Amino acid sequence: MLAVAIFSFNKARHGLSWEGFTLDWYLRLLQNEAILEATRNTFLLAILSTLLSTFLGTLFALGLERHPWGQGFRSFLENLLYLPVVTPDLILAAALVVAFGFLRAVFSLFEPGLLTMVIGHVTFQVAFVALVVGSRLRSLPRELDEAAWDLYATYPTYVRRVLLPLLAPGIVAGAMLAFTLSLDDFVISFFTAGPTSQTLPLIIYASTRRGITPEIHAVSTLVFLLTVVLVLGAERLTRRSA
Amino acid sequence: MGRVLVWYGELTTASSLARRGLLLLFPGFLWLLIFLVLPGLLLVPLSFAERGAFGEVVWTFSLENYQRLLGFGVLGFSLDNLIALLRTLWMAFWTTLICVFLAYPIAFFIRAQPASRRYLFLALVLIPFWTNLVIRTYAWQLLLAPEMPLARFLSALGLAEPGMALFPSAFAVYVGMVSAFLPFMVLPLYASVERLDMSFVEAAQDLYSSPWRAFFHGVLPQTLSGLTVGVILTFIPAMGMFVVPDLLGGAKNLLVGNLIQQAFYTMRDWPYGAALSLVLILLTLVALRLYRRYGKEVNLA
Numbered sequence: 001m002l003a004v005a006i007f008s009f010n011k012a013r014h015g016l017s018w019e020g021f022t023l024d025w026y027l028r029l030l031q032n033e034a035i036l037e038a039t040r041n042t043f044l045l046a047i048l049s050t051l052l053s054t055f056l057g058t059l060f061a062l063g064l065e066r067h068p069w070g071q072g073f074r075s076f077l078e079n080l081l082y083l084p085v086v087t088p089d090l091i092l093a094a095a096l097v098v099a100f101g102f103l104r105a106v107f108s109l110f111e112p113g114l115l116t117m118v119i120g121h122v123t124f125q126v127a128f129v130a131l132v133v134g135s136r137l138r139s140l141p142r143e144l145d146e147a148a149w150d151l152y153a154t155y156p157t158y159v160r161r162v163l164l165p166l167l168a169p170g171i172v173a174g175a176m177l178a179f180t181l182s183l184d185d186f187v188i189s190f191f192t193a194g195p196t197s198q199t200l201p202l203i204i205y206a207s208t209r210r211g212i213t214p215e216i217h218a219v220s221t222l223v224f225l226l227t228v229v230l231v232l233g234a235e236r237l238t239r240r241s242a
Numbered sequence: 243m244g245r246v247l248v249w250y251g252e253l254t255t256a257s258s259l260a261r262r263g264l265l266l267l268f269p270g271f272l273w274l275l276i277f278l279v280l281p282g283l284l285l286v287p288l289s290f291a292e293r294g295a296f297g298e299v300v301w302t303f304s305l306e307n308y309q310r311l312l313g314f315g316v317l318g319f320s321l322d323n324l325i326a327l328l329r330t331l332w333m334a335f336w337t338t339l340i341c342v343f344l345a346y347p348i349a350f351f352i353r354a355q356p357a358s359r360r361y362l363f364l365a366l367v368l369i370p371f372w373t374n375l376v377i378r379t380y381a382w383q384l385l386l387a388p389e390m391p392l393a394r395f396l397s398a399l400g401l402a403e404p405g406m407a408l409f410p411s412a413f414a415v416y417v418g419m420v421s422a423f424l425p426f427m428v429l430p431l432y433a434s435v436e437r438l439d440m441s442f443v444e445a446a447q448d449l450y451s452s453p454w455r456a457f458f459h460g461v462l463p464q465t466l467s468g469l470t471v472g473v474i475l476t477f478i479p480a481m482g483m484f485v486v487p488d489l490l491g492g493a494k495n496l497l498v499g500n501l502i503q504q505a506f507y508t509m510r511d512w513p514y515g516a517a518l519s520l521v522l523i524l525l526t527l528v529a530l531r532l533y534r535r536y537g538k539e540v541n542l543a
Contacts, residue, residue: 056270063266067259077267080274086474088482088526090499092278094519097506098288099281123277126270142250149252186376186485191506201376208380208489220377227373232365 035203035219042199045114045189046182049121054175056122057129058167064130065137084127093191096120100192112194120188125181129174136170180230183223289517293510307517323501330497331525333412333487334480337419338427341476342469344420345427349435367428375422379489382418383409386490410492418486426475434468473533478526498522 064077084092100116148162186201193202200223207216246255290303311323352363386409438461446456462469484499491497498518505515 056273059266060270063263063268063270067263067266069263077271080271080279084274084278086478086526087282088479088499088522090482090484090502091282091519091523094502094506094515095281095285096277098284098512098516099277101512102284119277122273126273130270145250145252149250184374186374190503201374204374204380205376205485208376208383220374220380224373224377228369231368 034198035200035215038198038200038203039219041114041197042183042201045117045121045197045199046179048114049118049125049182050175050179052118053122053125053129053178054171057126057174057178058133058171060126060130061133061137062163065134081127081130084124085131089124089185089187092124093120093188096123096188097191112192112197114194114197116192116194117189117197117199120192121182121185124185124188125178128181129171129178132174132177133167133170136167136173140166176230176233180227183227183230285516285519288513289520291513291516293513307514310514311517311521326496326498326501327521327525329495330481330499330522331529333415333419333495333497334477334529337416337423337480338473338477340416340420341424341427342473344424345431345472346435348424348428349432352432353435353438364429364432367425367432375485376489378422379418379486382414382421382490386414386417409490410495412491412495414490415487415495418490419480419483422483422486423476423480426479427472430468430471430475431465432468434465438464470533474530477529477533481525481529482522498525 060081064074064081069077096116096119100112100119104111144162144166145158148158153161186205189199189202190205193199198206200219204216204220247259289307290305292304292306311327348367352360352367355363442464443456443460446460451459481497482499483497484503487495487497487500488503491500498521502515502518502522505511505518
């Protein structure tokens with residue numbers, strides 16, 4: 001990683017010889033339409049899929065943890081959650097390609113593009129969010145629930161005043177995990193992306209074939225720094241509220 | 243209306259409780275069903291179908307894809323696919339083993355640090371884990387390039403030809419894979435090493451056992467749970483890897499992941515890709531099974 005960062009300041013366009021320090025590549029980056037477009041797509045994808053998966057995952061965790069399901073149904077649901085975690089992402093990607101292929105025959109909506117990528121990302125994010133939120137839910141004392149009901153709280157009041165504030169750190173941590181997973185993902189995007197929806201990892205991968213330019217070094221460095229900041233932020237947040 | 247019951251202070255009925263629970267589960271459940279379970283199941287019939295002339299799927303039942311997998315291809319008999327399968331198992335196995343050997347010292351090193359500094363070292367382990375795999379792998383391409391110190395050093399020793407990049411090669415794939423999966427091994431292992439009760443090791447040392455015996459009887463049984471998680475988190479994704487062998491491996495080091503990627507992406511041969519995917523799933527299940535059995539035996543010892 002350090003090597004990439006160092007070379008992003010290198011003057012030489014080709015080769016790996018060191019020809020002096022420059023910030024040119026970062027300026028060039030701002031003018032490169034393809035990379036800017038890919039950056040927009042990457043973040044749009046990450047934000048959309050995080051919102052959707054956080055919503056779905058939180059509801060799923062609530063449904064799973066807060067209701068007296070029988071042992072069989074419960075372990076079935078838990079296995080369903082572990083499925084995307086243990087399946088190699090390549091298999092998930094392959095299955096999605098096939099499914100989208102068949103769906104496309106019925107709805108034109110499923111042309112490879114941003115939508116299919118969002119669907120692919122949400123599919124593996126939901127499980128991670130549900131697992132994180134679920135573990136937070138299990139650690140919450142139920143006495144607070146009981147207190148709420150003793151004070152004649154209605155269900156909406158209970159959700160708004162008791163459940164959500166207590167659960168918020170878990171939901172935020174889950175969302176941040178989902179967000180970084182989305183930024184990090186390459187395999188699912190690689191299979192479900194369309195020609196108009198390139199993301200940064202895809203561009204970087206493609207340019208390892210065509211020859212890397214220092215602009216790629218620059219953008220890699222930026223992505224790297226951003227992830228580090230996000231992770232440290234998430235860690236701060238969860239530790240403070242734990 | 244069922245019987246009224248009290249559920250953690252809430253006055254409700256069993257049926258309304260169940261209705262609310264199902265309502266909460268429903269959206270996520272439906273999503274996973276449509277985009278995870280059904281597509282996965284779809285791969286099974288698809289693997290028996292055939293590829294049409296334009297990459298479309300022709301629904302005629304045939305075993306052709308599996309025959310091709312075993313080497314009976316259009317171009318005559320070749321073992322390439324089988325070798326790729328075996329190579330996948332082989333490389334995933336060695337990657338996991340190397341990760342285990344590297345992760346134990348790292349975990350003990352972090353444990354030996356003062357508590358305030360442990361987080362720093364854990365973060366150092368975590369950072370590559372949060373960096374995009376493509377960028378990381380590409381960084382190895384840079385580091386293994388002929389102009390870089392490592393290649394120069396090796397060629398100065400006469401171990402590599404001067405001016406040659408160290409990739410594509412099996413060595414480069416191992417370097418890439420181990421660095422990709424090391425965090426997955428270190429983290430769960432550290433979690434159990436941190437809780438390790440050293441008195442067992444001290445007892446072993448007092449009884450003049452060799453360091454190896456002290457490790458096997460004092461450390462291994464106590465860290466087995468972390469080790470299990472680490473091995474599963476490393477071995478299974480290592481088998482499905484295609485980015486690293488693609489960027490660092492060259493044609494001689496293709497894994498099943500590369501074959502799947504080619505089938506879906508380059509050749510547009512979905513049925514064949516589905517057959518390959520099912521084989522990979524099968525390998526995963528067998529590995530999990532074997533590991534569980536083997537793991538239990540260690541536990542008893």
